[in-house]
Amino acid sequence: MGDTKIVIPGDIIDTHTEDSDQTILRLGPGLTQTNDDTRATTAGVLHSAKDNTQYWVVSNKRRYVPAESEPVLGVIVARHGEGYRVDIGSAHDALLPLLAFEGATKRNKPNLALGTLVYARVAVANSLMDPEIECFNSKTGKAEGYGEMTEGFMFKCSLGLARRLIDSRAPVLGALGAGVPFEVAVGLNGRVWINTASPATTVLVANAIKNSEFLNAKQCRQMVKELLEKQ
Amino acid sequence: MVVDIGPSNIETAFVLEALRKNVRVDGRGIYDYRTLRISCGPTPGLAEVQLGQTRVLARVSCEVTRPSPDRPTEGLVQFSSELSNLAAPNLDASSGGRVSAQEVAISRMVERVIRQSRAIDTEALCILAGVKVWTVRVDLHFLDHGGNLMDAAAAAAIVALRHFRRPDVTVQGEEAIIHDPRERNPVPLSIHHTPVCVSFAFLGALGELAVLDPSLLEEQAQAASFTVTLNAHKEICALNKAGGVPLSPEQIQRCTQVALTKADEISDAINAALKGSSSNK
Numbered sequence: 210m211g212d213t214k215i216v217i218p219g220d221i222i223d224t225h226t227e228d229s230d231q232t233i234l235r236l237g238p239g240l241t242q243t244n245d246d247t248r249a250t251t252a253g254v255l256h257s258a259k260d261n262t263q264y265w266v267v268s269n270k271r272r273y274v275p276a277e278s279e280p281v282l283g284v285i286v287a288r289h290g291e292g293y294r295v296d297i298g299s300a301h302d303a304l305l306p307l308l309a310f311e312g313a314t315k316r317n318k319p320n321l322a323l324g325t326l327v328y329a330r331v332a333v334a335n336s337l338m339d340p341e342i343e344c345f346n347s348k349t350g351k352a353e354g355y356g357e358m359t360e361g362f363m364f365k366c367s368l369g370l371a372r373r374l375i376d377s378r379a380p381v382l383g384a385l386g387a388g389v390p391f392e393v394a395v396g397l398n399g400r401v402w403i404n405t406a407s408p409a410t411t412v413l414v415a416n417a418i419k420n421s422e423f424l425n426a427k428q429c430r431q432m433v434k435e436l437l438e439k440q
Numbered sequence: 441m442v443v444d445i446g447p448s449n450i451e452t453a454f455v456l457e458a459l460r461k462n463v464r465v466d467g468r469g470i471y472d473y474r475t476l477r478i479s480c481g482p483t484p485g486l487a488e489v490q491l492g493q494t495r496v497l498a499r500v501s502c503e504v505t506r507p508s509p510d511r512p513t514e515g516l517v518q519f520s521s522e523l524s525n526l527a528a529p530n531l532d533a534s535s536g537g538r539v540s541a542q543e544v545a546i547s548r549m550v551e552r553v554i555r556q557s558r559a560i561d562t563e564a565l566c567i568l569a570g571v572k573v574w575t576v577r578v579d580l581h582f583l584d585h586g587g588n589l590m591d592a593a594a595a596a597a598i599v600a601l602r603h604f605r606r607p608d609v610t611v612q613g614e615e616a617i618i619h620d621p622r623e624r625n626p627v628p629l630s631i632h633h634t635p636v637c638v639s640f641a642f643l644g645a646l647g648e649l650a651v652l653d654p655s656l657l658e659e660q661a662q663a664a665s666f667t668v669t670l671n672a673h674k675e676i677c678a679l680n681k682a683g684g685v686p687l688s689p690e691q692i693q694r695c696t697q698v699a700l701t702k703a704d705e706i707s708d709a710i711n712a713a714l715k716g717s718s719s720n721k
Contacts, residue, residue, distance in 0.1 A: 284448040326448040362454040362465075408458035416467050 216249040216266060224264060237265025269369030273298045273398035275334035280355075280375070281342060282363060282396030285325045295327065298365075298398045301339045305329060309343035311352040319357075326358040326402065328394050354394065361392070361404030362411050368399050370422045381421035384433035385414055413440060452661040459649045464658075466492075471652045471698050476706065478599055478713035484626065485604030487713075489596040492655065493586025498596035499579045500604040504618065507566070507573040515565020515573040517555060519580070521547040521593070527585040528656075546589055549680065550580065553594050553635050553669045557677030560601065561630035567609050567616045574606060576629065587656035590667055591706075594637035599710055602631055603717065633671040635678075636706045638699035640666045647685040652698060666692070668699040672707040 216222065216239075224234055224247050236242060239251040249255070253268030275281070275297065283295035283303060292306040305327065307318045321327070329342035344355040366374075373379055375395045382393065391414050394402040401418060405411045417436050421429045446452075455465055462470065474492030485500030507514060523543045554560065565574040578597050582589060605626035608619045641654035641662040651658055659665070664684025669677040676696065681687065 322449065324446070324449040324452075326450050358450060360453075361450055363448060363451055364465075408454065408461055409463045411454070412458060412463055412465055412467055415465070 214255040215253070216255045217252045218248075218250050220249045222247040222249060222255065222264060224261070233262065235263040237263060239266025239268055240264055267369075269367050271365075271367050271399060272300075273368060275299050275303065275331050275340040275398075277331055277334050279331045279334075279397040280395070281329055281331060281398040282358075282394065282400040282402055283327050283329060283342065283398075285321055285323055285327065287323070288321075293321065295329070295342060297331075297340070297342065297396075298400065299340060303329075303331070303340040303342045305342050305344065309345060309347070310356065311345040311350065321357055326363055328355050328358060328396070328402065330355060358394070358402055361402055362415060363400055363402045364415050364419065365400055366419060367422065368397070370418075371395055371397050371399050371401065374401065374418065380426035380429040381418055381424075381433060384430045385417055388433065388437040389414060409440070413437075446660050447657055451657060455657055455661045456643055456649070459643055459651070464651060466655055470650065471702075473653045473702060473705070474655070476595075476709050478595065478709055480599060480603045480713055480717040485600050487596050487600035487603055489592045489599065491586070491588060491592040491595075491653070493584055494588060494592045495582075495584040495586075496589065496592040496596040497581040497583055498593070498600035499581070500576060500600045501579075502574050502576045502604075502606045504567065504572050505575045507570065511562075512570035513566045513573075514562040516575040517551075517560055517562065517565075518575060518577045519547040519551040519554075519597070520577070521550070521580040521582065523582045523585070523589075527582040546582075546593060547580065549590055549667075550578075550593050550597050552680075553637060553678055554578075554597060554601070557633070557635045557669065557671070559598065559631055559633055559635050559671075559677075561632060564630035567618075568611065568614070572616055576601070576604075576606075585656060587654050587659040588639050591637045591639050591653065594635065594669070595706060595710065598631075598634050598636070599713060601629055602634065602710075602714055604629055633673060633675075634707055634710060635669050635671050636703045636710070637667050637669045638695075638702050638706070640668075640695050640698075642666065642685070642687065642691070645685075647687060647691075650691060650695065652702065666695055668696055668703075670699060670703040672704065674700060 236247060239249055239253060240247055241250050249266055251266055251268040253266040255266055257264045281297045283297040285293045286296050286302060287294040292304050294302045295305045297303050310319050313319060327344055329344045331340055332343045333341040345351060346353045389410055391403055391405040403411055403414050405414055413436055417433050420432055424432060458465060477490040480487045488497045521543045567573055580593050605628055607621055608624045608627050610617045641651050641658050642664040643649045643662050647663040654662060664687060667680040671677060
């Protein structure tokens, strides 16, 4: 794996290896091929697979680019005949079909108000079309936690923090869970929904999560401990 | 293209529910300001103000022009602002030089604060009456919209104006010689006092819950907003309330009282920043 290497857009990555059998080089996110060079297109940390056949850049941004099967939190901005238009923070609003809910039929469609927050997964995302989201798992037909969020609070964070939070072993969530009961839904578009018993607790949890972005696990636990003691 | 859709229903509902229990979403007190950071320079007339998440950059420049015909002995002060989607993703990118309504509103507000309070001595900007005057131009660039652009913009503008140095001028009869800054040290503008804006947001259906220095979410959920402009001499330069639900005289009184203390703190921060940058020169 080697040591961590920070790259900025335009940097040429050295992907040369002695192994002449290796013919396929896989470039992951943040890298592109220009003539014979591999160049970075985003700023971040360069990672490579052990056998040096795969390279990718892990970067942190705030503007979301939709990708299929990612969970996102969106706000309904308009309703058309066929579905809702939902703002998920991407360049184009996503389409949420009226039938993309658990148990929805032509007779039984959900009636969501404008401004409703929904937890959904991205069904279709490519650079040619507007993204589409759905509030259920289309393979099983079950809601699996997706759908309308009726209470609680949502805040925005960077994409990198959202990616770390979605792992249920994230240290800040574990430390908070030990002290305070709460519900959380993480959208990979940089939005986090939480719900607790009282507004003061919700504010505490939200601020703890926001503060945890640049802290390591030990610092996270310390920070949460101090916040809970102050309460 | 992308319209400001505002926050989701549960965010607005939560902000109100929390405020009814005296809890603000970012954990501040009701009358607490966010962290204020002011930096000036290196160029004279360049100032950046950070108020929590909100960041504004102000740049002052000047040029020699003809005066306005009805005020031949006064110089001109012009304000412009740029509020593009650098500041927030839901704002329009300024397309083709057209200014958006929001940009106009902000520059008008800052202009009113500084010009109507007579902070700048425009007569001192006159070079030759009726022929040549200085036009001072203040450009505001909003780098990040975290709520309460007004206070940050006004602070940035006044710091930049106080930090700015214009070329020295010698008038001999009908001739005016403008000295190159390398020959003669440029001189500061004549500024009488430092006006400071303190903004409040009122939330709830009747605007019954007041908060100082609203964050973006509080600003989007507000029913009314109110700005008091004061200076260090405890003079009220302007009161600004544009639209929104009506406020009672008691609310206005209370806000003005709070603003008095807060304006002192901001003035101190401004003076410290200017002193710090001049001692570095």
